[in-house]
Amino acid sequence: MPTPTTVAWGYYDAAAKPVLRVQSGDEVDVGTLITSTPSRLQGAGVDSADVQQSLRDIVDNVKDHGPGGHILTGPIYVEGADSGDVLEVRIESIDLSIPYAYNAFGPRSGFLPEDFPYSRMKIIPLDREKMVAHFAPGIDIPLHPFFGSIGDAPPAAMGRVSSAPPGIFAGNLDNKELVAGTTLYIPVWTRGALLEIGDGHAGQGNGEVDITAMETSLRGRFQLIVRKDLHAQWPRAETPTHYIAMGIDKDLVTATKNAIREAIDFLVTTKGLTRDEAYMLVSVSSDVDITELVDGNVGVHVMIPKAIFTH
Amino acid sequence: MPTPTTVAWGYYDAAAKPVLRVQSGDEVDVGTLITSTPSRLQGAGVDSADVQQSLRDIVDNVKDHGPGGHILTGPIYVEGADSGDVLEVRIESIDLSIPYAYNAFGPRSGFLPEDFPYSRMKIIPLDREKMVAHFAPGIDIPLHPFFGSIGDAPPAAMGRVSSAPPGIFAGNLDNKELVAGTTLYIPVWTRGALLEIGDGHAGQGNGEVDITAMETSLRGRFQLIVRKDLHAQWPRAETPTHYIAMGIDKDLVTATKNAIREAIDFLVTTKGLTRDEAYMLVSVSSDVDITELVDGNVGVHVMIPKAIFTH
Structure with missing residues (x-):
């Protein structure tokens, strides 16, 4: 649960001190806090x-703020995980802690700041029944509901990175598909993986255009599983119905190319297609969708339907 | 049906001679041909x-080719339509004419030509049962199945335009959502609207990444209805479950901004939201998806779910 000693405010960092140690295969319950202040x-x-x-306690007592705004719970050290592995994060259930959410934008954030050069914040009641x-x-x-941010520590050489832009360590993907029942696969970059989770969203559209959900x-x-048999440069995910390949970059075109290349690589390495067939198969069967447009690095993901594979 | 005298090969053009005249409200059956040669x-x-x-006849006898590659059926003159109106195209049914499709890419087309600098073509059997x-x-x-291209004539000042890039006249939107049961709304730019239809797709993913479906x-x-009560600068669409706003531009970021602005405009003008509320509502409820990446002008569309409106 989030307390002043169990959160990392605004950063992912290979040098961060773990707040919990678990074995591969363990299930953990993680509470996360709304990205705001009282x-x-x-x-x-x-x-x-x-x-x-808990939000009051953290805002009053946590003085070590990273560059980003998210109050992330963790890091969680997963025994046995090390650089080169993949951490499989099975998202087993997600519950709403409070009966409200907010949406907000500001004059220098969101995808249309030139159209909305001012701030607005709106409280949205949630009916949990x-x-x-x-x-x-x-x-x-x-x-x-889904967690906007699930990530492990980036490579130590990157130092303390802001919780805002997603990257090779996953983090603030803001991918609306990652609801309960789905699995996120994250490349591990440091010993213990050092998983952090936060940025709870009650719902969001692809794009997250005004910068908040x-x-x-x-x-x-969550069940956390160290996968020594998998290796990856970018996060991937899986839902009951789709495989998800991801592209992340400052530039939307580059993120889109990365996502499509990741999808092709997935189809070649796991389904035995040739590269030409994989390129064609994405074109005729898989949706290239915008994940988010507003986190410094933007995201694009490719939804590959499982149902097309008949055996 | 497509014959040498009822098609426009590769262009939309306000100066094109109509091949059929219909009244507003009429239903028309339109056959279209695969974008290829025998x-x-x-x-x-x-x-x-x-x-x-019919494909052999057209390839042998039609000498007036436009800049694009699509064999479009039409133009159809809709009585009463004129510049400033909107043509409502209700797509009532779509049937497959042949038991095969193809997918292909070339060295200077598609979204990843740097990765695939050569040509491939694959025939894909279709089981119509x-x-x-x-x-x-x-x-x-x-x-x-859906038609990649449904458009009317662009403004006369644009002359004969290629059938490849979509634009303010709709055209080669390549929007996979436009299946039977959906409706496309197209701004009218010239007397009679001059509707053309073609580029049949048996299926496609968002993005159409290798340049073909x-x-x-x-x-x-199709039922064609002249709407004097509607006015628009860009095409819009509607499915049984969603309103669709569209953005089209050479640049992916600009197309995305255009699509979101169109969605905001739709919510303000038809649902009575303030602009701030509309921006927020898109962020929390509506998917910003890539339509196509490969037609010169790229497309982005915003899927606004109808179910969120409770009355």
């Missing part, structure tokens, strides 16, 4: 009593 | 007897 939430209309005490968000009168959005606090149960 | 198809393995006679494509042993792709010949039934 004063901002109350300023936007949240009742003082509805602000989590019906699993819908009451966005506005007449507009209810079905919830699909329905931001909220979540609890998740 | 010699290329036979070279890739299609039996001579399986090449449509089971509605699957036999891509390869062990890989069957569900079919979702499962290319085939299709028959479609």
